[in-house]
Amino acid sequence: MHTFTVYVEDRPGVLNRVASLFRRRGFNIHSLAVGHSETPGVSRMTVVVQTDPGGAQRIKAHLYKLINVVRVEDITEVPSIVRDLALIKVSADAQSRPAILQLAEVFGARVVDVAPASLVIEMAGSEAKIDGLLDVLRPHGVLEMVRTGRVAMARGVGSRSNGAGPAAGPADAEADVSYSV
Amino acid sequence: MKLTGAQILWESLVREGVTDVFGYPGGAILPAYDAMLDYPIRHVLVRHEQGATHMADGYARASGRVGVAIATSGPGATNMVTGIATAMLDSSPIVCITGQVGSRLIGSDAFQEIDITGITLPITKHNYLVTRADDVARAVREAFVIAKSGRPGPVLIDITKDAQQSSCEFDWDAAAPVVPGWRRVPDATAAAFEEAAALINAAERPVIFVGHGVMISGAMEPIQTLADRAHIPVAMTLLGIGGFPASHPLNIGMMGMHGEAWVNLAIQEADLLIACGMRFDDRVTGNLRTYAPNAKKIHIEIDPSEINKNVAVDVPLVGDLHDVLPRLLPLVAASDRAAWLRRIHDLKGDSAVRDIQSLPDEGHLYAAHVINDLWRATRETETIVVTDVGQHQMWEAQYYHHDVPRSLITSGGLGTMGFAVPAAIGAKRARPEADVWAVVGDGGFQMTMCELATAVQDSIDIKVAIINNGYLGMVRQWQEFFYERRYAATPLSGPDFVKLAEAFGIRGIAVSTRGDVLPAVAAARSHAGPVVIDFRVEQEDTVYPMVPAGADLHAMIRRPNPIVETGADV
Numbered sequence: 001m002h003t004f005t006v007y008v009e010d011r012p013g014v015l016n017r018v019a020s021l022f023r024r025r026g027f028n029i030h031s032l033a034v035g036h037s038e039t040p041g042v043s044r045m046t047v048v049v050q051t052d053p054g055g056a057q058r059i060k061a062h063l064y065k066l067i068n069v070v071r072v073e074d075i076t077e078v079p080s081i082v083r084d085l086a087l088i089k090v091s092a093d094a095q096s097r098p099a100i101l102q103l104a105e106v107f108g109a110r111v112v113d114v115a116p117a118s119l120v121i122e123m124a125g126s127e128a129k130i131d132g133l134l135d136v137l138r139p140h141g142v143l144e145m146v147r148t149g150r151v152a153m154a155r156g157v158g159s160r161s162n163g164a165g166p167a168a169g170p171a172d173a174e175a176d177v178s179y180s181v
Numbered sequence: 182m183k184l185t186g187a188q189i190l191w192e193s194l195v196r197e198g199v200t201d202v203f204g205y206p207g208g209a210i211l212p213a214y215d216a217m218l219d220y221p222i223r224h225v226l227v228r229h230e231q232g233a234t235h236m237a238d239g240y241a242r243a244s245g246r247v248g249v250a251i252a253t254s255g256p257g258a259t260n261m262v263t264g265i266a267t268a269m270l271d272s273s274p275i276v277c278i279t280g281q282v283g284s285r286l287i288g289s290d291a292f293q294e295i296d297i298t299g300i301t302l303p304i305t306k307h308n309y310l311v312t313r314a315d316d317v318a319r320a321v322r323e324a325f326v327i328a329k330s331g332r333p334g335p336v337l338i339d340i341t342k343d344a345q346q347s348s349c350e351f352d353w354d355a356a357a358p359v360v361p362g363w364r365r366v367p368d369a370t371a372a373a374f375e376e377a378a379a380l381i382n383a384a385e386r387p388v389i390f391v392g393h394g395v396m397i398s399g400a401m402e403p404i405q406t407l408a409d410r411a412h413i414p415v416a417m418t419l420l421g422i423g424g425f426p427a428s429h430p431l432n433i434g435m436m437g438m439h440g441e442a443w444v445n446l447a448i449q450e451a452d453l454l455i456a457c458g459m460r461f462d463d464r465v466t467g468n469l470r471t472y473a474p475n476a477k478k479i480h481i482e483i484d485p486s487e488i489n490k491n492v493a494v495d496v497p498l499v500g501d502l503h504d505v506l507p508r509l510l511p512l513v514a515a516s517d518r519a520a521w522l523r524r525i526h527d528l529k530g531d532s533a534v535r536d537i538q539s540l541p542d543e544g545h546l547y548a549a550h551v552i553n554d555l556w557r558a559t560r561e562t563e564t565i566v567v568t569d570v571g572q573h574q575m576w577e578a579q580y581y582h583h584d585v586p587r588s589l590i591t592s593g594g595l596g597t598m599g600f601a602v603p604a605a606i607g608a609k610r611a612r613p614e615a616d617v618w619a620v621v622g623d624g625g626f627q628m629t630m631c632e633l634a635t636a637v638q639d640s641i642d643i644k645v646a647i648i649n650n651g652y653l654g655m656v657r658q659w660q661e662f663f664y665e666r667r668y669a670a671t672p673l674s675g676p677d678f679v680k681l682a683e684a685f686g687i688r689g690i691a692v693s694t695r696g697d698v699l700p701a702v703a704a705a706r707s708h709a710g711p712v713v714i715d716f717r718v719e720q721e722d723t724v725y726p727m728v729p730a731g732a733d734l735h736a737m738i739r740r741p742n743p744i745v746e747t748g749a750d751v
Contacts, residue, residue, distance in 0.1 A: 009361055009362070013298070013310075016299075016302065017302060020302055020303060024303045042361075054489055057488075057489065058486055058489070058490060061484075061485040061486035061488070062486045064362070064485070064486075065306075065484070065486060066307075066362065067306070067307040067323075067327060067360060067362045067363075068361075068362055069362045070361045070362055
């Protein structure tokens with residue numbers, strides 16, 4: 001699995017261009033999360049793709065060929081904070097509720113909705129940890145679930161979307177990939 | 182200065198240096214057509230929008246300038262798709278302008294509304310949907326930058342009818358391109374250059390590959406210097422033909438599926454490949470697992486996504502050949518490589534015996550003879566040959582010897598039948614001083630022959646050589662080799678091409694013996710205006726050698742030796 005953070009211009013159709021590239025080149029997107037970045041006009045995507053290092057290199061080069069892509073980083077090997085957010089609706093009656101609440105507490109998850117026959121649990125964490133919570137909740141009956149997919153950020157200093165703006169020079173270029181329009 | 186979006190479109194195109202456009206009007210592009218009359222633009226009215234894109238493509242490849250095609254919304258736009266994809270696969274800089282329904286109607290399935298930016302997303306370098314007059318100038322400026330720069334390609338601008346009709350302040354300078362994703366290609370490191378030079382200097386059996394990028398970059402001279410200094414033989418891809426003079430002693434010819442046998446064998450024996458502006462296409466490599474097994478690879482290429490795509494490369498030098506080669510040259514040592522050149526010379530020996538040129542004609546007219554005679558007749562004059570796709574295309578590559586760049590224009594990557602006639606019209610528009618020959622099969626000709634009317638109406642003097650064998654020849658050849666000669670849907674009848682030409686109001690000549698080839702070519706050349714020559718060639722002729730798709734590059738099907746004179750050349 002390779003995790004990319006991709007900074008793109010916040011314009012209509014850009015998500016389609018990025019997604020279409022993965023489809024067109026035969027790469028399967030494992031997860032894709034999009035939102036605003038710290039820079040106005042620039043969105044940030046976290047894309048997780050099943051591929052080998054050579055494929056990752058080509059994905060990066062292909063992404064850079066998209067005109068609206070400002071910056072791409074493969075943070076697979078970079079020390080990073082990686083999070084997934086899940087909302088899980090579990091079947092819960094008066095009898096099973098205490099056990100489920102206890103499980104949620106053990107996993108550091110929050111209960112955000114309580115109804116007579118169900119609970120909604122919110123959990124942010126690594127994908128593995130959320131999978132672990134799911135495993136123990138499943139016997140109680142998972143009624144519904146939604147996950148954001150992975151979002152990630154490299155540790156340490158520095159904003160990385162500063163490539164935005166007209167004709168960013170080669171100064172911020174990385175050694176391993178070069179770019180062309 | 183207040184202008185309508187339509188006026189801004191032409192104002193911007195003229196400022197980008199556009200003088201010729203190829204197009205077809207319709208409802209959603211009418212405001213632009215109306216405004217066009219007030220600008221110094223020569224418009225060629227095509228007969229089908231596919232023709233407009235091929236003409237823009239031919240124009241671009243003949244001249245190196247950006248070609249422009251224009252069409253209306255809906256079917257006008259979708260008819261452009263094949264031509265846009267052709268330009269994309271062959272890195273040809275064209276800008277396509279399409280009309281779109283009014284911005285309020287977008288998404289409503291209005292009459293002639295189609296999502297052309299969505300449709301062309303994977304076959305353009307970039308595209309724009311412009312819904313406001315204020316955005317027209319910037320879209321045009323950016324489109325030209327994108328189409329021309331780096332690895333060139335097609336850009337489409339879809340402009341809504343209301344954006345053409347409404348007015349706004351026109352400010353050229355304020356519309357300067359803003360492309361945050363743009364970055365200069367960083368220079369390859371000095372260490373990489375030294376590594377590459379060390380490989381070259383140590384190589385005993387190197388081959389230089391010349392691809393389309395050599396012409397796009399204009400790097401013919403440094404390539405020649407490199408070859409001359411180090412005595413490295415040069416092989417070409419189909420689109421690289423013309424990037425290195427055919428008459429140069431180090432030019433060994435075309436590589437790949439229908440490349441010369443000795444070239445493919447030399448590649449398999451080579452210890453170093455220096456690939457310049459090419460992409461190791463499957464038609465060039467054959468089976469990748471057995472491809473050039475002894476060779477290190479240096480890949481000089483402007484598009485980083487091509488590096489290690491098909492073939493693992495030892496030293497990539499990413500950048501424009503025109504910049505990269507002069508940095509590499511001082512590090513390359515002179516060498517005579519006599520043993521290697523002698524070895525290649527020996528490999529040529531048996532191929533000469535098997536050559537179709539050694540076939541006595543005995544009344545048969547072979548396509549290869551036609552093409553070779555066409556070359557003899559036109560070699561002294563500035564001539565551009567535009568081919569279609571199929572057997573004649575390969576014979577052209579083998580038997581017409583191109584000494585200068587941009588003298589062969591052909592659809593390589595997409596392999597688009599119907600390309601030749603419209604692309605020839607575009608090429609002639611770009612370089613009126615050159616003779617332009619469309620060499621086309623009877624199949625491809627019938628796909629876009631309507632454009633002969635375009636040539637007549639706009640007085641565009643192209644000569645058309647139909648290599649007429651009554652078959653979809655290349656497909657028939659595959660059926661002969663791989664489908665037990667079961668000729669499913671390949672026998673092809675056509676109209677009387679001479680009468681057809683006359684019906685278009687142009688000269689038609691029929692040729693069925695070799696002796697008539699040169700006189701017909703001479704007659705066509707001295708005739709002012711378009712001419713169609715119907716060369717009625719041997720029906721079941723075969724292109725040799727052939728590397729079957731996916732087979733090892735050295736496992737070629739060769740012309741049988743000695744040649745059996747059966748009429749059907751098998």
